[in-house]
Amino acid sequence: MRIMKEIKRIDIKSSMKILAAFSFISIVIDIFFAKIIPNGSGANIGWNAILIASLVGAVSFFILGIILIFIYNTLSSWIGGIKVKI
Secondary structure (H helix, E strand, O other): OOOEEEEOOOOHHHHHHHHHHHHHHHHHHHHHHHHHOOOOOOOOOOHHHHHHHHHHHHHHHHHHHHHHHHHHHHHHHHHOOEEEEO
């Protein structure tokens, strides 16, 4: 028997942990593809540029995630949340 549940609200504090983990993983992947793979796109780019670009991307992802969670929480209170079968 499957039960239908509705995601009414996403907790921002708990989601920040997941967003931070995804941001860290994206930095590691960026560095891997830019420096480790021979003749990759980052073959002639310095470590500083790679780290700065990765950090900016990770922080942007983190901020965008928080904004989207806020928007979801606002909209779900008006029109209802996402329904999921469990």
